[in-house]
Amino acid sequence: MIGEVSVGPVPGPANRNGGVSLLYRLSPRHPAVLAGAIAAAAVFLLALAGVLAGWTWMVDADWAVLDPLYRYGAAHPGWVTGWDVLCTVFHPAVFRLLALIWIGYALIRREYRVALFLGLTVEFSALIVVFTKEVVSRPRPATALVSELSSSFPSGHALGASAAVTAVLVVAWPALRHQWRTTAVIAGVLIAAAVGIGRVVLNVHHPSDVLAGWALGYLWVVACLPVLTSSRFTAVDETPAATGTGS
Numbered sequence: 585m586i587g588e589v590s591v592g593p594v595p596g597p598a599n600r601n602g603g604v605s606l607l608y609r610l611s612p613r614h615p616a617v618l619a620g621a622i623a624a625a626a627v628f629l630l631a632l633a634g635v636l637a638g639w640t641w642m643v644d645a646d647w648a649v650l651d652p653l654y655r656y657g658a659a660h661p662g663w664v665t666g667w668d669v670l671c672t673v674f675h676p677a678v679f680r681l682l683a684l685i686w687i688g689y690a691l692i693r694r695e696y697r698v699a700l701f702l703g704l705t706v707e708f709s710a711l712i713v714v715f716t717k718e719v720v721s722r723p724r725p726a727t728a729l730v731s732e733l734s735s736s737f738p739s740g741h742a743l744g745a746s747a748a749v750t751a752v753l754v755v756a757w758p759a760l761r762h763q764w765r766t767t768a769v770i771a772g773v774l775i776a777a778a779v780g781i782g783r784v785v786l787n788v789h790h791p792s793d794v795l796a797g798w799a800l801g802y803l804w805v806v807a808c809l810p811v812l813t814s815s816r817f818t819a820v821d822e823t824p825a826a827t828g829t830g831s
Contacts, residue, residue: 612809617806620802620806621803621806623799624799624800624806627795627798628796628799628800628803631738631792631793631799632737632796634792635722635792636720645792646725649791650725650784650787650790653784653785654725657787663785664729664730664786668730670778670782671782674741674745674779675741675744676709676710676713676740676744676745679744679747679748680706680707682748684707697811698755701751701754701811701812702751702755704808704811705808706748709744709747709748709801710744712743712804713738713740713743713744716737716738717737717740720735720737722735722790722793724736724788724789725787725789727787728786730786730788736789736793737792737796738793738794738796739793739794739797741779742795743798743804744779745775745776745780745798746776746780746797746800746802746805747801747805748801749772749775749776750772750805755812776801780795780798
């Protein structure tokens with residue numbers, strides 16, 4: 585298949601489920617992965633261009649969503665508190681802490697590519713957020729229902745959730761039994777979606793900020809896939825969990 589790379593067999597549950605996960609065997613050039621990356625890049629660039637150029641239609645679309653949510657939230661403080669709690673529970677810092685624990689576990693198991701992949705996709709994504717926010721410097725909506733200090737574009741919560749969920753699914757996929765894979769994908773999508781929606785509900789982000797965050801998070805994970813699929817990143821003493829000869 586075009587896009588397959590040699591990463592070898594994964595011991596344990598992955599072998600019981602028919603070998604290495606497809607996600608482990610695909611490079612960013614595979615049609616499905618590439619199509620997703622192109623779509624994500626288009627969404628991000630469109631949102632970025634709209635912000636920088638001040639496109640009226642995008643501003644109007646953002647406010648058409650924000651205004652009714654602000655009115656409802658201002659009249660229902662419990663609604664605001666609930667969404668604020670959800671966004672705090674799934675704050676990017678929480679994902680980074682969990683990823684750091686996983687990185688430590690991967691290093692103990694000599695799964696160096698997994699550790700590097702999680703470090704880049706989850707931990708380093710924080711720097712991408714800071715850099716992009718500083719460069720674009722878009723003000724947050726004036727109707728914010730909770731306090732936030734940084735600039736608005738892109739949504740760090742949306743980017744962090746998108747990157748973390750995608751990266752975790754990629755790494756965990758071989759260990760998941762077939763009957764749990766669909767559940768894991770649905771759970772991951774729901775988490776990322778809820779976080780992004782919550783930021784809009786709270787009026788701390790324009791919808792275009794969230795769309796850009798989701799897109800850039802996914803795009804960054806795809807850009808980091810060669811860390812898992814290329815033998816250039818394999819240490820000589822790495823365990824079979826990440827090395828071997830492929831079909």
